[in-house]
Amino acid sequence: MRKNGIDATGYFFSEEESEGFIGDFIKIIPFKRTQITNKWFRSYHEADALIKQVAAFVEQNLGDYEILYLRHYRSTFNYVKMLRKYADKLVLYIPSHVIKENFRERQVPENTGLVSVIIKWWEYFRYIYLYEKYVWKFILKKLKAVVVFTEEFAEILRSQAFGSPRIIYNRDGVNCAEVALRELEKTEDPVVKLLFMKGSSLKQSWSGLQRLISSVEGDNKKRFEIYITGSAGNDPEYKKDFVKCVGHLSPEELQLLVNKVDLGISNLANYMIAFNTTSNLKSREYYARGLPFIQANEMPDIDGYEAADCYLQLPNNHLPIDMNLVYDYAMKMRNNPLHAGKMRQFAEEHLDWKVTVAELSEQLKSLT
Numbered sequence: 001m002r003k004n005g006i007d008a009t010g011y012f013f014s015e016e017e018s019e020g021f022i023g024d025f026i027k028i029i030p031f032k033r034t035q036i037t038n039k040w041f042r043s044y045h046e047a048d049a050l051i052k053q054v055a056a057f058v059e060q061n062l063g064d065y066e067i068l069y070l071r072h073y074r075s076t077f078n079y080v081k082m083l084r085k086y087a088d089k090l091v092l093y094i095p096s097h098v099i100k101e102n103f104r105e106r107q108v109p110e111n112t113g114l115v116s117v118i119i120k121w122w123e124y125f126r127y128i129y130l131y132e133k134y135v136w137k138f139i140l141k142k143l144k145a146v147v148v149f150t151e152e153f154a155e156i157l158r159s160q161a162f163g164s165p166r167i168i169y170n171r172d173g174v175n176c177a178e179v180a181l182r183e184l185e186k187t188e189d190p191v192v193k194l195l196f197m198k199g200s201s202l203k204q205s206w207s208g209l210q211r212l213i214s215s216v217e218g219d220n221k222k223r224f225e226i227y228i229t230g231s232a233g234n235d236p237e238y239k240k241d242f243v244k245c246v247g248h249l250s251p252e253e254l255q256l257l258v259n260k261v262d263l264g265i266s267n268l269a270n271y272m273i274a275f276n277t278t279s280n281l282k283s284r285e286y287y288a289r290g291l292p293f294i295q296a297n298e299m300p301d302i303d304g305y306e307a308a309d310c311y312l313q314l315p316n317n318h319l320p321i322d323m324n325l326v327y328d329y330a331m332k333m334r335n336n337p338l339h340a341g342k343m344r345q346f347a348e349e350h351l352d353w354k355v356t357v358a359e360l361s362e363q364l365k366s367l368t
Contacts, residue, residue, distance in 0.1 A: 003354070004361035008069075011062075013054055029057060040119065044127040048076035055082040066368055067091055067144065074098070075131035080139065087142040091168075091364065094148055097156070100273035101206070102128045108203045133160070140165040144367055147360070151300065152277045168363045171279035171301050173356030176348050179288040180251075182258045182340055191225055192330040193261040195291070197282060198230035208268025208296060210237055215321035217242075223327060227261060229254065262330040263312075264293030271296075271316045283311070287347040290340025292333045294326060307346035310339055 001008040002025060010026035020028040034049035036042050055078055062068060068086055072094040073079065083090060106124050140146055141163030147170050148154045154167045196209055209228070216224045217240065225242050232238055232245040249257065264286040270278060278297040286293040287310070296316040302308055312329045314321055333339055349355070 047074045051078040075135045090143045091145045136160045150277045170360040173353040174284035174288045176288045176352045182290045194226045195261040196265040206272040219323040264291045266295035268296045284351045287343045290343045310343045
């Protein structure tokens with residue numbers, strides 16, 4: 001933003017013990033874990049206590065700012081209070097469909113008793129659904145603006161909000177300078193290697209990883225391997241011969257794996273959270289790395305370009321994936337050694353943060 005003429009300063013709230021900086025203009029603000037005495041719904045009360053500290057910091061330090069740009073966290077009592085208080089200055093970035101995602105997370109079967117299940121669903125209804133709906137219906141219209149990642153999600157919010165909130169569409173980007181371009185390894189191995197970079201410890205069933213695993217298992221030709229990085233946990237669905245959980249890797253280790261695999265895996269079941277379009281970070285990182293990938297969504301800012309040939313779009317539904325299509329696509333990309341450089345060039349010209357943040361900066365300037 002500063003490179004685009006906006007005098008911006010960032011504040012990152014962290015469990016660090018003391019203040020510090022990330023770069024020159026992002027300050028680390030330590031927060032204290034509050035001792036929660038409530039026996040039930042601890043995650044809600046912990047989140048609310050954190051928001052209370054953030055609101056106190058804003059009141060003491062940020063009153064002179066013309067715009068407060070806030071990444072949506074979780075709607076709680078103190079969060080709603082803060083949004084209402086600073087509504088005329090607040091630009092709220094909402095990066096996900098919190099209601100749908102939390103609903104899907106609670107559908108994941110767990111080995112818990114009936115009481116735990118009832119409490120989990122009551123927490124969802126009382127402390128997530130109602131608070132989020134309240135923010136959508138009554139708060140969004142009061143804010144200076146709302147920033148979302150697709151026009152599709154913008155329409156969802158408009159249909160839910162009372163009044164006419166000002167909504168800005170700003171697609172996700174990738175910092176190409178921090179992502180290494182892959183070096184293709186020539187191979188005659190008939191097995192196609194797929195990479196899923198798992199960034200969350202949650203199940204996130206809408207990623208479609210389970211859909212892919214069951215489709216590979218039903219293929220019966222033993223011609224795929226799936227590599228999962230990050231927090232895979234002990235999920236029994238991952239305990240298959242063709243699934244390799246490699247855990248958290250260093251940048252160098254990840255690069256070696258990226259060089260080795262054929263295709264990346266982006267979201268394959270976003271229908272579960274009511275999305276048919278996306279601009280997610282994972283797909284953009286694959287572009288920057290020069291790694292072709294599969295996903296089950298349209299990307300409005302990419303589709304229609306020649307570069308769209310660098311990913312395979314699959315149906316966004318619950319049905320088994322046609323693994324013949326995936327295999328043939330992998331072989332096609334193996335035989336096209338120029339694709340990596342082509343994808344990287346496209347990422348630098350269209351998907352880099354310097355491009356997407358420039359677009360956002362122009363929108364923010366129009367608010368002042």
